[in-house]
Amino acid sequence: xxxxGVKALTFDVFGTVVDWRTSIIEEGEVWGRERGLEVDWVxxxxxxxxxxxxxxxxxxxGELPWTNIDGLHRMILEEIIGEFGIEMEExxxxxxxxxWHRLKPWGDSLAGIERLRKKxxxxxxxxxxxxxxxxxxxxAGFAWDCVLSAELAGEYKPHTAVYEKAATLLGxxxxxVMMVAAHGQDxxxxxxxxMKTAFVRRATEYGPEQVNDLTAPEWVDxxxxxxxxxxxxxxx
Amino acid sequence: xxxxGVKALTFDVFGTVVDWRTSIIEEGEVWGRERGLEVDWVxxxxxxxxxxxxxxxxxxxGELPWTNIDGLHRMILEEIIGEFGIEMEExxxxxxxxxWHRLKPWGDSLAGIERLRKKxxxxxxxxxxxxxxxxxxxxAGFAWDCVLSAELAGEYKPHTAVYEKAATLLGxxxxxVMMVAAHGQDxxxxxxxxMKTAFVRRATEYGPEQVNDLTAPEWVDxxxxxxxxxxxxxxx
Numbered sequence: 001x002x003x004x005g006v007k008a009l010t011f012d013v014f015g016t017v018v019d020w021r022t023s024i025i026e027e028g029e030v031w032g033r034e035r036g037l038e039v040d041w042v043x044x045x046x047x048x049x050x051x052x053x054x055x056x057x058x059x060x061x062g063e064l065p066w067t068n069i070d071g072l073h074r075m076i077l078e079e080i081i082g083e084f085g086i087e088m089e090e091x092x093x094x095x096x097x098x099x100w101h102r103l104k105p106w107g108d109s110l111a112g113i114e115r116l117r118k119k120x121x122x123x124x125x126x127x128x129x130x131x132x133x134x135x136x137x138x139x140a141g142f143a144w145d146c147v148l149s150a151e152l153a154g155e156y157k158p159h160t161a162v163y164e165k166a167a168t169l170l171g172x173x174x175x176x177v178m179m180v181a182a183h184g185q186d187x188x189x190x191x192x193x194x195m196k197t198a199f200v201r202r203a204t205e206y207g208p209e210q211v212n213d214l215t216a217p218e219w220v221d222x223x224x225x226x227x228x229x230x231x232x233x234x235x236x
Numbered sequence: 237x238x239x240x241g242v243k244a245l246t247f248d249v250f251g252t253v254v255d256w257r258t259s260i261i262e263e264g265e266v267w268g269r270e271r272g273l274e275v276d277w278v279x280x281x282x283x284x285x286x287x288x289x290x291x292x293x294x295x296x297x298g299e300l301p302w303t304n305i306d307g308l309h310r311m312i313l314e315e316i317i318g319e320f321g322i323e324m325e326e327x328x329x330x331x332x333x334x335x336w337h338r339l340k341p342w343g344d345s346l347a348g349i350e351r352l353r354k355k356x357x358x359x360x361x362x363x364x365x366x367x368x369x370x371x372x373x374x375x376a377g378f379a380w381d382c383v384l385s386a387e388l389a390g391e392y393k394p395h396t397a398v399y400e401k402a403a404t405l406l407g408x409x410x411x412x413v414m415m416v417a418a419h420g421q422d423x424x425x426x427x428x429x430x431m432k433t434a435f436v437r438r439a440t441e442y443g444p445e446q447v448n449d450l451t452a453p454e455w456v457d458x459x460x461x462x463x464x465x466x467x468x469x470x471x472x
Contacts, residue, residue, distance in 0.1 A: 070407065121370060131407030134357060134382040143379040146370040151405070152388060169387070171306065171367030 003178070003221070003234065006196055008170050009116055010125035010148060012157075012181035013133060014049075015205040017113075017124075018103035018140070021045050027099050037086070042207070044084050051076035056127060056156040068129035068151050073097050100128065101135040106202065110142050112227020115236045123148045125166050125179065127156050146170065158189025167195070180230065184217045191219065198222040200230060239414070239457070239470065242432055244406050245352055246361035246384060248393075248417035249369060250285075251441040253349075253360075254339035254376070257281050263335050273322070278443070280320050287312035292363060292392040304365035304387050309333050336364065337371040342438065346378050348463020351472045359384045361402050361415065363392050382406065394425025403431070416466065420453045427455065434458040436466060 014020050028041035055072040058064040067075075074097045081088050088096060116122055123146040124133045133147045146169075150156045153165035167174040179190035182202040191197050199216035201223070206212070216223035224230040250256050264277030291308040294300040303311075310333045317324050324332060352358055359382040360369045369383045382405075386392045389401035403410040415426035418438035427433050435452035437460070442448070452459035460466040 121374065123370075129407070130382060130405040134359075134406065138357065138381050143381060145374050145379060146366060146383045147381075169366040170370065171365070 003196065005176055006120065006178045007172055007176045008121035008123060009178050009180055009198075010123050010163075010166055010190075010195075011113075011144075012179070012183060012186050013124050013126035013128055013136070014100075014103070015202055016180065016182040016200060017109045018105050018136065019202075019205070020049060020100070020103050021205065021207060023103040024048065024099055027102075031096075039084055039086055044080065044086075046206070047080045047083065048073070048076055051079065060156050060159055066154050069100070069127055069132060070097060070129055073100055098135075101132050102139050103136055105140050105142075106226070108226040108228050110140065112231055113142055115231040116227070116234065117145060119234065119236045120178075121145045121170065123166070123170065125157075125162070126150065158185055158192075160189060160193040163190045163193035163195055167193075178221070183213055187217065187220055196221045198224065198230060200224050200226060239432065241412055242356065242414045243408055243412045244357035244359060245414050245416055245434075246359050246399075246402055246426075246431075247349075247380075248415070248419060248422050249360050249362035249364055249372070250336075250339070251438055252416065252418040252436060253345045254341050254372065255438075255441070256285060256336070256339050257441065257443060259339040260284065260335055263338075267332075275320055275322055280316065280322075282442070283316045283319065284309070284312055287315065296392050296395055302390050305336070305363055305368060306333060306365055309336055334371075337368050338375050339372055341376050341378075342462070344462040344464050346376065348467055349378055351467040352463070352470065353381060355470065355472045356414075357381045357406065359402070359406065361393075361398070362386065394421055394428075396425060396429040399426050399429035399431055403429075414457070419449050423453065423456055432457045434460065434466060436460050436462060 011017055024045040025041045028044055032039045055076060059067055077093060077097055113122055122144055124144050125148045126133055127150045129151045130147055130149045133149055137143055148166045150162045153162045155161045163174060167177050174194035178196035178198055179187055180198045180200060181187050182200050182205060187197040187199060197220045199220045203210060203214055222233055224233055247253055260281035261277045264280055268275045291312060295303055313329060313333055349358055358380055360380050361384045362369055363386045365387045366383055366385045369385055373379055384402045386398045389398045391397045399410060403413050410430035414432035414434055415423055416434045416436060417423050418436050418441060423433040423435060433456045435456045439446060439450055458469055460469055
């Protein structure tokens, strides 16, 4: 399969390593219950996430100056709280925005990363900013060998500059790096930059009705049902 | 003492976390013995390190374009091998240059970092490049919460931009970060940028005749004999 030259695995994080949707819904339910509020937290989580792609596109197209994900998440939050009838003070908004720093991993993520890191350099390569990724890993109880982020390239995935910058910082050629993601669009960007690609299926990232990214694009180098199967297939 | 606001510790690495001098001398002695060569490896290690400050200064003053430490180490290596009468082929030079990725920690470093990370975000903040720092930590068997490097600022310490960039990437104010280093010059730069400072004494970094950095500058926020004492003083 030609993975002998791969020295590092870079991981998409939102949806691939962590289950953002369940994490946000659960925090919302607790927060709402404490305040006696009835809120559609499922809709809220989905709306927050839905604002993310268009916001990054505005940055990549130069319509917005560079704004990190903490900044974009906050912009979107301010837009949607009105829609969902939620009142949040300034300090509560700041605290809520940090929910993305506290997202919980899928059940197989930590054990899978631990196995994979014995053989490979393991690094995040997320559109999340460095602080968010650092806090998330620490909170969830694991560590990357290196926290890499689109923030270090000043562009968002799937811009090829992000993958190229990651390889440069690791002192590697892009062909020596394998991108791991649950999203075909991300893997397509990595492939354009010359990386190897591994698709991991996260069939409920968007809930039980998910229709996208249920199957691996046919051109990926490797496909797995979770990180443990990925470790098996990579001989870890 | 006013450390309540400190959320992250950033560590100088060469000399502070790892004993570059002994590591290089030991590799040199093994390499020379295998080839039946008589080389002054102590002088070689010191000469390699001595070239480092002037080379970074040339970058910071714009005389050289941005060159990472792997690149600067290689330039210096090519200069000194002649002086020390060492013949090295291209591939051997590349392999030797990676000795900086394999430097060994001081005896207290790993245990100290492990204690400190329970309470603080721990990150490197070295002039070493990201790949070097990542490989070094992996080789030595520990992980930073986040690998930060002068490479991410495009300037070398003690330029204040390096400390400011580190705080920004951690999502913190410089006053929320404490720089840990065995070198007054590094801590002075951190202080100018607004960071808190901790001096750790490494009295044999430059060998038994060391004359510099034997005592903490009087203005540091904290001084310790090693990382374990630092952990004690920070209540970890």
